[in-house]
Amino acid sequence: MIIGVRIFIIGMTVTFLALGLLLLVMRLLLRVFPVRAEASEPQAAPSAALATGAQQEEMAVALAVGICLLERSGSLHPRDPTLGASLERRSY
16 A cells, blocks of 8 residues: 555656646747747638639638548448448347
């Protein structure tokens, strides 16, 4: 019992010392490499609702190509038609 307690105390001490060292390294890195100030107005990514006609057409083509590639690889088709059958069987 005493050996287990000693191992526990040593392990927890090493763990917290390692975490403290990690915290000190992170604070040192923040002092060396300070965080840059954010821009006053961050630029938002264009969404589908705000996209122009040409951008919507490009997105539609990209989506169609992606779907074709998934169909060709067989990823859209279920590989096992009995998927979940074992969950439907109730064996108590």
